[in-house]
Amino acid sequence: DVKVTQSSRYLVKRTGEKVFLECVQDMDHENMFWYRQDPGLGLRLIYFSYDVKMKEKGDIPEGYSVSREKKERFSLILESASTNQTSMYLCASRPPTRYEQYFGPGTRLTVT
Amino acid sequence: GENVEQHPSTLSVQEGDSAVIKCTYSDSASNYFPWYKQELGKGPQLIIDIRSNVGEKKDQRIAVTLNKTAKHFSLHITETQPEDSAVYFCAASMRGGADGLTFGKGTHLIIQP
Numbered sequence: 001d002v003k004v005t006q007s008s009r010y011l012v013k014r015t016g017e018k019v020f021l022e023c024v025q026d027m028d029h030e031n032m033f034w035y036r037q038d039p040g041l042g043l044r045l046i047y048f049s050y051d052v053k054m055k056e057k058g059d060i061p062e063g064y065s066v067s068r069e070k071k072e073r074f075s076l077i078l079e080s081a082s083t084n085q086t087s088m089y090l091c092a093s094r095p096p097t098r099y100e101q102y103f104g105p106g107t108r109l110t111v112t
Numbered sequence: 113g114e115n116v117e118q119h120p121s122t123l124s125v126q127e128g129d130s131a132v133i134k135c136t137y138s139d140s141a142s143n144y145f146p147w148y149k150q151e152l153g154k155g156p157q158l159i160i161d162i163r164s165n166v167g168e169k170k171d172q173r174i175a176v177t178l179n180k181t182a183k184h185f186s187l188h189i190t191e192t193q194p195e196d197s198a199v200y201f202c203a204a205s206m207r208g209g210a211d212g213l214t215f216g217k218g219t220h221l222i223i224q225p
Binding site for chain 1: 148154209211218
């Protein structure tokens with residue numbers, strides 16, 4: 001079974017803090033993605049990566065950056081957290097030979 | 113960019129009845145249309161998908177239809193069961209989702225006993 005794990009299920013941070021959300025997949029997938037999920041808005045793509053050291057902006061990259069130093073790990077970074085970044089963050093990975101994206105359980109981030 | 117509209121936002125059906133969720137997309141270049149189911153406290157999970165060269169696909173009680181001309185696709189669930197209660201998302205993408213998916217806003221499906 002494909003497993004995508006996220007470092008925290010719940011996280012509370014203060015405005016202005018630097019926040020790291022970690023995602024790890026165990027299936028050697030090349031493609032990895034970060035989405036945020038908000039009530040009534042569905043899932044929106046923040047950043048994605050085709051491979052190590054590669055990153056591409058999604059639909060809502062403002063206020064975020066990413067890091068992919070190893071194939072299995074994709075990190076989302078909030079340089080200076082703001083209250084409008086309070087959300088559920090979902091990581092996903094996708095194998096090169098199939099279209100299906102496999103999602104982690106999500107990290108619910110609250111910025112106060 | 114792509115825009116996906118999904119309706120209805122909430123759907124309540126009696127157990128055993130059928131449920132239909134509809135989506136429209138804006139970019140005619142989109143070629144991959146998955147449906148995800150999200151249960152409480154979990155990440156979304158793919159339940160069925162369809163590619164643009166196919167008009168219909170079925171997997172047991174679920175089916176998806178695609179009308180490329182009208183740019184809409186639908187999820188059909190027959191003989192609904194309590195475990196079908198969840199939030200369902202449609203999505204669209206080019207390149208098979210390699211660049212990420214554009215999701216609809218979701219449908220909360222409630223199965224009434």
